[in-house]
Amino acid sequence: MSGQKFDFNINHIVLNGIADLVRVIDKDNNVIFVNSAMKEFFGADETTMTCEPGDGFFCNVSVAQRSFRTGEIIQREEYIKGNYYSVKCSPVHSETGEIVGVVEVFRNVTMEKKLQGQIINKNKELTFEMLDAQKIQKSLIPEKGFFKNLKLDYFYSPSNILSGDLFNVFEINEDNMGIYIADVMGHGFKSSLITMFISLLFKNISTKTLLSPSRTLEEIKSRFSSLNIDPGIYFTCFYGVYNRKKDNFLFSNAGHNPCPILTRDRNSYELISRGFPISGIFDHINYEENSVDLFCGDKLLFMTDGIVETVNKNREPFGLERIADILNENSIDEINVIKEELELYKYRDQQDDITCVLFKVL
Numbered sequence: 001m002s003g004q005k006f007d008f009n010i011n012h013i014v015l016n017g018i019a020d021l022v023r024v025i026d027k028d029n030n031v032i033f034v035n036s037a038m039k040e041f042f043g044a045d046e047t048t049m050t051c052e053p054g055d056g057f058f059c060n061v062s063v064a065q066r067s068f069r070t071g072e073i074i075q076r077e078e079y080i081k082g083n084y085y086s087v088k089c090s091p092v093h094s095e096t097g098e099i100v101g102v103v104e105v106f107r108n109v110t111m112e113k114k115l116q117g118q119i120i121n122k123n124k125e126l127t128f129e130m131l132d133a134q135k136i137q138k139s140l141i142p143e144k145g146f147f148k149n150l151k152l153d154y155f156y157s158p159s160n161i162l163s164g165d166l167f168n169v170f171e172i173n174e175d176n177m178g179i180y181i182a183d184v185m186g187h188g189f190k191s192s193l194i195t196m197f198i199s200l201l202f203k204n205i206s207t208k209t210l211l212s213p214s215r216t217l218e219e220i221k222s223r224f225s226s227l228n229i230d231p232g233i234y235f236t237c238f239y240g241v242y243n244r245k246k247d248n249f250l251f252s253n254a255g256h257n258p259c260p261i262l263t264r265d266r267n268s269y270e271l272i273s274r275g276f277p278i279s280g281i282f283d284h285i286n287y288e289e290n291s292v293d294l295f296c297g298d299k300l301l302f303m304t305d306g307i308v309e310t311v312n313k314n315r316e317p318f319g320l321e322r323i324a325d326i327l328n329e330n331s332i333d334e335i336n337v338i339k340e341e342l343e344l345y346k347y348r349d350q351q352d353d354i355t356c357v358l359f360k361v362l
Contacts, residue, residue, distance in 0.1 A: 021085070021106035024092075025064045027099070038106070041081075064102040067091050071099055078106070084113045130161045130189070137162060137192050140199045142169055146362075147177060149244055153335045154357040157306075157350065164191030164235075165304045165355040166198055172210045177242045178202070181302040181357060183256065184235040194235060197224075213239045213252035214289040221254070221278045221285055234279030238302065240271075242294065249294050252287040254278050258308050258320055261327065262292060263299040268324035271300075299327055299334070300359040306352035307338075313347040334358055 012033070015022050021038035023031055034042070067074055067089045074089040085106040092101040144153055147169050156165065164184035172178050182198050184191040201220050202210075209215050216239055238260060240251030253259065255277030259270045275287040294300070301323065310318045322345075326337050335358050342354075 018105075020108075023104050023106075025061050025102045025104065027068060027101065029061045029065060031061065032101075063087075063089050064104060067102045068099055077109075080106075083108055083110045085109065127161075133189065133192055134161050137166075137195060140166065140168065140196065142167075147171075149362045150177065150242065151360040151362055152357070153360075154355070155335055155339050157354040158187075159306070159350050159353050160187050162188055162192035163353045163355075164195060165306075165353040166195040167302060167355060167357050168199065168202065169359070170202070172207055172241065175243055175245050176211060177244070178210055178239070179242060179302070179359070180237060180239040181256065181260075181304065181355065182235050182237040183304045183353070183355075185233060187353065190233070194233070198235065198237070211241055212289070213241055213250055214287040217252050217254045217275065217278070217287045218285065221282075224278050225280045225283075227280075229280065231280040234277045234281070236277045238273075247294050248291055249300070250289065250291045252289050254287060257305055258303050260303070261299075261301045261320065261324055262294075263301070263324070263327040264295070264297070266328045268327060270320070294361050296361055298361040300361070301327060301334075302355075302357040302359075304353060304355045306350070306354035307342060307356055309352065310342055310346045310350075310354070311348075312345050318342060318345055 012035075015033070016036040018035060019037055021041055022033075022035040023038055024033035026032045063074055063076060066072075068091065071091050073091070076087050076089070078085045078087050086109045087104060087106050089102055089104045091099045092103055094100045141156060142152065146152070148171075150169065152169060154167070156163070156167075158165070164187055165182070166184075167179075167181040169177060169179045180202065182195065184194045184198075198220070201223055202216075205216060205219055209219055217237060220237065235254075236256035237254040238251065238256040239254075240249050240260075242249050249271075251260075251271055251273055252275060253273040254275045259272050262269045262271055271290070271292060273288045273290045276282050276285050303323070308317060308319055308323070312318075322341065323338060326341060327334055330337050335356060338356055
């Protein structure tokens with residue numbers, strides 16, 4: 001490429017002071033200027049503006065030709081001499097608006113590309129780890145079916161791969177069944193780890209303590225506080241003990257909302273019991289203990305707040321009343337009806353974990 005007088009209105013001193021590689025191409029596709037950084041990198045002769053032998057990339061001005069034709073600013077990526085460059089090709093206009101040249105700026109993004117690759121690989125690793133953690137978390141949830149004279153049905157819908165919701169039903173002794181539902185603040189690894197911690201706690205509390213919901217929650221509160229983790233991390237938990245022989249359900253609540261709904265003879269009631277959520281903030285908390293008799297045909301529905309707080313296009317929450325109506329108006333397949341109604345009601349993607357658990361007394 002032959003040399004030519006550089007007559008564009010560009011300050012050579014400024015361009016030579018730029019660390020990025022810069023070259024200017026005229027309307028005849030001649031490389032008429034390279035800044036000091038590019039001259040050093042490519043070995044272009046400042047007097048003749050010729051290319052070193054074999055340097056095919058430097059002599060390739062095909063992208064600049066497109067910028068001349070269309071007047072567009074073109075952003076592309078090039079791999080040059082073992083480095084990645086982000087290249088911006090911009091037309092230069094004369095005072096009359098005519099395109100008289102093109103400036104190409106090459107920014108070395110090799111480090112950014114390397115970091116981007118590392119981030120992509122790390123994200124893949126984390127995704128695989130989260131999928132494995134999801135399998136472990138789902139294994140903590142009981143299967144649908146019969147637990148002596150209780151029939152269990154539910155739907156469990158995390159808003160992400162991992163959930164902050166957890167529930168379980170387990171045998172304490174021959175006469176008593178333990179039932180709990182918990183909702184951990186937040187989502188992701190942290191909240192899922194806490195759900196696993198909750199599950200482990202229930203498995204390691206003595207039978208005598210498990211028979212008292214209030215003492216069980218106090219024990220869980222004590223052990224959770226001993227972890228000395230961020231005091232802003234907390235969870236709610238409703239725990240009850242169903243005695244099959246006495247047809248009685250004894251329960252306590254550590255700040256869980258909404259409270260379970262008991263449905264009987266087409267009437268619904270909330271099982272209300274007061275108590276603070278489980279966190280490292282509160283000390284020496286006593287949990288209220290209440291009881292209710294359960295009879296054949298009764299329905300007991302446990303939920304997390306994601307279901308009642310689901311909103312429609314008018315930002316109206318789904319609410320407890322709709323759920324109670326579904327329980328009262330349907331004698332079979334209530335969980336699927338709730339799920340279908342919720343899907344029709346919402347107007348945006350799910351924002352929170354949703355868990356809905358139904359026990360029928362047989």
